[in-house]
Amino acid sequence: MPYGDVMLTISQDLVDKIKAHARADHPDEACGIIAGRDGEPERFIAMANAERSPTFYRFDSSEQLKVWREMDDRDEEPVVIYHSHTATEAYPSRTDVTYASEPNAHYVLVSTALEQFRSFRIIDGVVTEEEVRIVAG
Amino acid sequence: MAIEVRIPTILRTYTDGAKAVDATGATLEELIGDLEARHPGIKDRLVDAGKLRRFVNVYLNDEDVRFLGGLGTPVSDGDTVTVLPAVAGG
Structure with missing residues (x-):
């Protein structure tokens, strides 16, 4: 089973960074990743939302290439891919599911409207919510 | 010599x-x-109706080919082509 545990273990510090980014970009959607090795989220990377939209997000393609190369050099992967919903609940939309293409990633959604922080696996169009365990640090 | 094509996990x-x-x-x-001749099935994941799929980014060296010439972009030996899934949603 290459997809790891059906649980996201993440530090309080990283959770706070994601929430702060979501708040800062509200009412537009915020997006980014947490890079890491062996499925452990470590390095917070806020990405620009090229759409600057309250209903859609897209990583800027040039920034994405730069960040993905950097991860490659450091043997990291996008352990967490996060974005915010600013008027609806933190659950993957149909568009989120259509685009989801990292079977190893935890898809984190935060809702700035409802103050939710939730994590999902999205594999072959199937959404599975997973437990989030927040640890100190 | 050939062109190196970097393949994302999903492909x-x-x-x-x-x-x-x-x-x-x-x-x-x-x-x-x-690529399709060597790895059957891969083309359909990159191209739809004669255009690059919206869900993938293709780069020639450091440049997104959408800003070059799309599928018509000239490539030559020693170039690197990188394929990444677009990260997007609603």
């Missing part, structure tokens, strides 16, 4: 797990045709 089922494969061609379209 490595077509390349027996390889992170990078070689292909040849004078344009991106020809290159993808050659």
Whole structure:
């Protein structure tokens, strides 16, 4: 089973960074990743939302290439891919599911409207919510 | 010599797990045709109705080919083509 545990273990510090980014970009959607090795989220990377939209997000393609190369050099992967919903609940939309293409990633959604922080696996169009365990640090 | 094509995790089922494969061609379209001959099925994941799929980013060296010439972008030996899934949603 290459997809790891059906649980996201993440530090309080990283959770706070994601929430702060979501708040800062509200009412537009915020997006980014947490890079890491062996499925452990470590390095917070806020990405620009090229759409600057309250209903859609897209990583800027040039920034994405730069960040993905950097991860490659450091043997990291996008352990967490996060974005915010600013008027609806933190659950993957149909568009989120259509685009989801990292079977190893935890898809984190935060809702700035409802103050939710939730994590999902999205594999072959199937959404599975997973437990989030927040640890100190 | 050939052109190195870097393959994202999600498409490595077509390349027996390889992170990078070689292909040849004078344009991106020809290159993808050659990729398809070597790794059947991969073209359909990159191209739809004669255009690059919205869900993938293809880069020639450091540049998104959408800002170059799309599928008609000329490529030459020693270039690197990188495929990444677009990260987007609603």
